[in-house]
Amino acid sequence: MRIAVAFDCLFPWSKGGGERLYRTYAEDFAAAGHEVTYLTRRQWDGEPPVIDGLRVEVISEDRELYDGNGVRQLGPALRFGRGLFGHLRRNRKAYDAVLVSATPATNVLAARAALAGSRVVVAVDWLEVWRAGQWREYSGPLVGRAANLLQGLAIRLSPIATCPSQFSAQRLRERGVRAEPVISPGLIDMDGATEPTLSVPAPPRVIFIGRHIPDKRIESLPAAIAHAHTHVPDLTATIFGEGPTSAAVQAEIDRLGLGDVITMPGFVSQDELDEGIRTAACLVNPSAREGYGLVVVESCAAGTPVVLVAGEDNASVELVEDGVNGKVAASTAPAELGAAIIDVVTAGEPLRKTTHRWFTEASRTRTVHAAARQIAERLAEAAEQRSVTALR
Template sequence: MRIAVAYDCLFPFSKGGGERQYRVFAEEFAAAGHQVTYLTRKQWDSAAPQVDGLDIEVISTERELYDAQGNRKLGPAVKFATGLFAHLARNRGRYDAVLVSATPATNVPAARAALLGTRTVLAVDWLEVWRPEQWLEYSGPVAGRVANVIQWLAVKSSSLASCHSQLNARRLVELRLRSAPIVSPGLIDGQGGGEPSLTAGEPPTVVYVGRHIPDKRVEALPAAIAHARKSIPDLKCTIFGEGQTSAAIQAEIARLGLQEVIATPGFVDQAVLDEGMRSAAVLVNPSQREGYGLVVVESCALGTPVVLVNGEDNASVELVEDGVNGKVAASVRPEVLGEAIVEVVSAGAPLRKTTAEWFDEARRTKTVRAAAAQILGRIEQAVAKA
């Protein structure tokens, strides 16, 4: 088959779970013998990169996706959707199937409109499905309502849809998706960053890995660390990454006098990051919104248990089994999150052993390649019927 994969980011020029996911999807489709074109946004200064098995085509040149608060801007989303519509309209009949990311949702009605009247199968992959209240909080009263309507239109345009958590599957059904969604078995790459460590380094260290944006609530970590140190006085913390809330995080560290306790090295090489996670006593992610939570898997691959925070928009909690590979805290209040940290750090080697065992089982059945194969199978069936 001739398949297009459409997403406005390409790994490693943009880093994140979605970026890695769609690149692997495209590579797996190509490995299965199909001709694959990756439609994306220009994120490099020279010629388009060469990727084995893939044709990379630029359909948008917008460089900045996010505003100062770390939110996706409407302009780049509209420009990418416009570029996607134009490309597919010019190339009607070129593709047997198009897999389009619903992040942002503007991609979906654009692709559907361009493909009307063709036999091309449109598959839509949902990284996240948002509640109306989320859109209002994220984009404001006007743009939020518009975005919510666009998401509704995108769901109605998704005759073949996939997602990666039960949370998002339920939301697609509630929005009256036209067919049962494909719920992927997982997004684990099956490799990890090396062998897991069954003992944590000394002194015990908490790590955070990811962008610093409001939804991640990283600024809640310093107070939780201060509380946990009442029980574990030598506890340290390393907060990897950068972003819009970095200044607020530094201010909170200073307010609590934790400059010698909490390190903030920013973004680092993958090898440094892997070693930081492997030697840590626990990885903590206080995020209120996750579509999947790849960092949870990456931590467990290294034997390091996790602490997450429960929330109605946090699908990553589906990856945690309390007492097996970590704990889910009820809130980010310092005493609640701090006590969860104490519990996991104090569990020591036995919890690290079950964490490594959890990952060892998961990487055999819940891989990103298994998800790609599942989606490809449904696409092949749909194309055969078209």
């Protein structure tokens, strides 16, 4: 088939779970013999990058997607949607199928409008499905209400809907998705798995990895680590990444006098991240919102257990079995999150072994490559059905 993958970010020029997911999907489609075009925005100087098996097509020029508070801006989303509409409208006969990311939902409306009446199969991948209240909190009352309405319309306009979790699938059903969602088997990628460390690292160190934005609630970590430090005196922490809330996190570290305990190196190389995961006693992610939680899987691959926080918008808790590969804290309150850190850090080698065993079991079927095959099969089935219908 001739397949287009549409997402406004491309790994590694943009970093994150979604970026890695869509690039892997595109590369796997190409490896299976399909002709693949990756539609994205310009994130580099000069010509589009040369990637084996892929043709990268620039359809918008915005360099920044987020404002100073880490919120996605409306302008770049609309311009990418306009670019997607124009490209697909001009190339209605150039593709057999399009996999479009619903981040943002305007992509779905643009693709469906451009391809209306054509035989091109459209699949929509939903990394996340938000509640109405989430949209208002994120974008304000007016824009948030509009975004929620657009999301609902995009869900109903998704002839094939895919998502990475049961959590998101249920939300799609509740919002009226037309067909049963394709729940991808997982996002575990054995190709990049970090070598496991099953012995207990000393002294113990907890880590956080990710962008510093309000939803991640990283500013809750210093107080939780301070609580855990009273029970594990040699405990240290490293908070990787940076973003709009970095200053607030550093201020909390200073307030609590934890400058010798917690370090914030910012963004580092992939090798440094891998080493950080491998040598950590646990990974802590207090995020309120996750569509999947790829870093959880990466941590478990190294035998490093995780601590998450329960929440109605956090799909990543599906990945954690208490006492098997980590623990889910009830809240970000210092005593509760700190207690979960203590439990995981002091569990020692037995928990590291069961954590890696969990990953080994999951990685047999729940791979990103299996997800790509499942989506490609669904696209092929739909394309064949349209061909048969057209011949009648």
